[in-house]
Amino acid sequence: MTTVTGERIRLEFPAESDPRWAALVARDKSADGQFCYSVATTGVYCRPSCPSRLANPRNVRFHATPAEAEAAGFRPCLRCEPNGTSPAERNAGKVAAACRLIEAAEEMPALAELAEAAGLSSFHFHRVFKTVTGLTPKAYASAHRTKRVQDELKRSATVTEAIYDAGFNSNSRFYEKSAGMLGMTPTGYRAGGAGTEIRFALAESSLGSVLVAATGKGVCAILLGDDPEILLRDIQDRFPEARLIGGDEGFENTVARVIGFVEAPALGLDLPLDVRGTVFQQRVWQALREIPVGSTASYADIASRIGSPKSVRAVARACAANALAVAIPCHRVVRSDGGLSGYRWGVERKQALLTREGSA
Secondary structure, eight states: OEEEETTEEEEOOHHHHSTHHHHHHTTOGGGBTTBEEEETTTTEEEOTTOOSOOOOGGGEEEESSHHHHHHTTOEEOTTTOTTSOOHHHHHHHHHHHHHHHHHHOSSOOOHHHHHHHHTSOHHHHHHHHHHHHSSOHHHHHHHHHHHHHHHHHHHSSSHHHHHHHTTOSOHHHHHHHHHHHHSSOHHHHHTTSTTOEEEEEEEEETTEEEEEEEOSSSEEEEEEESOHHHHHHHHHHHSTTSEEEEOOHHHHHHHHHHHHHHHOGGGOOOSOBOOOOOHHHHHHHHHHHTSOTTOOEEHHHHHHHTTOTTOHHHHHHHHHHOOBTTTSOGGGEEOTTSOOOOOTTOHHHHHHHHHHHTOO
8 A cells, every 4th residue: 555645655564554553663561462573574573562673564464472473483582572471571570579578578678688589680670660560669668558557556456556566666666657657646547637737728719619738747638629518528527536727827828829739730739748548549649640731641551550450440449539639630530532531529620620731
């Protein structure tokens, strides 16, 4: 087939009209295992995600399986190893093993120790771990320990019992880190925020009412809605025993900065955040924060980015659990067909945010 573009004539080869060609061009890892392709000039066959230089389409043939490619006389690529476990799968396995080591350890293992167990250099291991999980090893360990502490505080009879059950070998070591983990004292956390001060204020924006709340650690909620009373009940439900304090003049400045950010997300929000969630939620939320302004990603995209491609529904639940509207931009997540799906604060607000970011 020929294509005429202006005065140029370009031949189109059969490979380019095959729907699998797009996956090859995109180095689509999700297509690995579905087919492989061979290159006549090199005599090798590869995975769709092979990082080698893109072959000339005139030399490309597609094969359903590695066995079919080998029967046609091609040998496996030494770089992407299409007839075995992919490098990405091996890395995922190594990271999963490292996660188990972190979870089982009383103290965070040294990076060099984790890298040695994975058979990688410290630098390469750190990069692979962050690629697969969306978190650094240290951040993963912190999130896991936080979740253990939260669970034990809810389950154990006393704070001391919870501290030891969560893996801390002394009270002092735990209390050094408890404020960063919980945003409040452990006793306050067990009591639904009893004794904890959460400052809040309600304001209006072009998207309706906005409630901004903060602990001593940072902004812990940015809630959007039509009814201020509903937003206030949301905070009360999260911390039923906390002391909710109306923001003073200094806090009003924080609220003004948040409102400015809601109105113009591209400006960014230069305020500390108090982000709390499970390890999985934090992986999802970090991936959301890496979506550039003016861009969108599908739930499947996010699941793949955090190394858990089958967890699309769990990604959607993590988006729904987000209490920091716009700061953690779950509005930038859309369906695979580009359509808008549910949004905790209403699809109309989601559309408005995407429009003002230039991604709709």
